[in-house]
Amino acid sequence: MNTSTSDPGHGCQAFKASMRAQWNTAATGWNAHGAGIHAWLHHSTEAMCRMAGVRAGARVLDVAAGSGDQTLTIAQQVGAQGYVLATDLSPAIVALARDNAARAGLAHVETRVADGEDLGVPEASFDAAVCRLGLMFFPDPLRGLREMHRALRPGGGVCTTVFSRPEKNPCLTILMSTALKHAGLPARDPFIPGGLLSLGQPGRIDALFRSAGFHDVATSAVDAVYRLPSVDHYLAFVRSSASPILQILGQLDAAAAEAAWVDMRERLMVFTTHDGWEGPNELLLTAGRRPLETT
Numbered sequence: 001m002n003t004s005t006s007d008p009g010h011g012c013q014a015f016k017a018s019m020r021a022q023w024n025t026a027a028t029g030w031n032a033h034g035a036g037i038h039a040w041l042h043h044s045t046e047a048m049c050r051m052a053g054v055r056a057g058a059r060v061l062d063v064a065a066g067s068g069d070q071t072l073t074i075a076q077q078v079g080a081q082g083y084v085l086a087t088d089l090s091p092a093i094v095a096l097a098r099d100n101a102a103r104a105g106l107a108h109v110e111t112r113v114a115d116g117e118d119l120g121v122p123e124a125s126f127d128a129a130v131c132r133l134g135l136m137f138f139p140d141p142l143r144g145l146r147e148m149h150r151a152l153r154p155g156g157g158v159c160t161t162v163f164s165r166p167e168k169n170p171c172l173t174i175l176m177s178t179a180l181k182h183a184g185l186p187a188r189d190p191f192i193p194g195g196l197l198s199l200g201q202p203g204r205i206d207a208l209f210r211s212a213g214f215h216d217v218a219t220s221a222v223d224a225v226y227r228l229p230s231v232d233h234y235l236a237f238v239r240s241s242a243s244p245i246l247q248i249l250g251q252l253d254a255a256a257a258e259a260a261w262v263d264m265r266e267r268l269m270v271f272t273t274h275d276g277w278e279g280p281n282e283l284l285l286t287a288g289r290r291p292l293e294t295t
């Protein structure tokens with residue numbers, strides 16, 4: 001899983017093949033937990049759409065769209081006069097996004113299997129672009145942002161959502177450190193490209209937006225507490241859809257993996273409340289604009 005932006009060749013392709021395979025496996029689980037994910041991210045998704053400038057009639061590019069939860073929100077906001085293109089690296093998850101849009105009767109949604117670092121869409125063909133919890137998985141996020149910049153018409157807006165600092169996302173750090181410990185692997189630098197928390201370092205994502213050519217760059221940190229009836233509901237979500245954790249535990253035999261899940265459950269119990277279970281998360285919403293005149 002380790003990669004580096006200084007190795008955009010074979011290493012990147014192998015990394016993406018592994019990422020695609022992981023999300024093909026996790027696609028059904030991510031989709032099955034769609035209602036919980038929607039509730040978890042509803043407020044931040046509304047903010048992301050606002051910050052990108054999604055409005056009635058707009059043409060919107062949705063990068064790393066997964067099974068399309070935010071795609072459907074955007075499609076409702078742009079209405080039948082608008083258009084949404086939902087793209088993702090994983091063919092299995094794109095198929096689910098297509099089915100979900102069709103079931104919702106949203107004929108102005110199209111889907112496409114595409115690497116976010118090489119979208120293959122025409123230059124300046126969208127009014128707005130979003131990427132919800134996807135950009136941190138890109139081995140070269142600057143390349144992904146340059147692609148969004150290229151896809152936007154001059155004056156068009158973008159907004160991405162990523163996880164913030166490790167200490168603000170304790171559930172993720174517990175899951176990751178416990179999985180690595182049980183797999184006999186050393187602790188990982190959380191900011192290594194392509195990891196869950198890779199864009200959480202203060203100032204990092206703003207710098208990438210500016211390097212990609214965006215103006216009016218601004219980041220807001222938003223609390224996104226994952227509220228569920230119990231820790232077991234959270235573990236059910238993680239066990240079926242949290243692809244980075246599954247990838248690590250996939251190297252263990254069944255008994256060793258089960259011991260890791262038991263350990264994680266114990267550590268995650270700390271977030272149990274009177275009303276159920278409340279896992280803290282902090283997200284970074286970063287907005288920018290393609291300038292009207294390229295300088």
Ligand SMILES: C[S@@+](CC[C@H](N)C(=O)[O-])C[C@H]1O[C@@H](n2cnc3c(N)ncnc32)[C@H](O)[C@@H]1O
Nearest residue numbers: 023064065066088089090115116132133134137
């Ligand atoms: C955590 S899911 C988020 C899905 C969706 N945006 C959501 O919030 O429900 C991350 C998604 O990023 C996609 N992804 C990872 N690397 C990608 C890349 N290089 N290009 C496009 N999509 C990618 C995965 O296939 C997966 O669907």
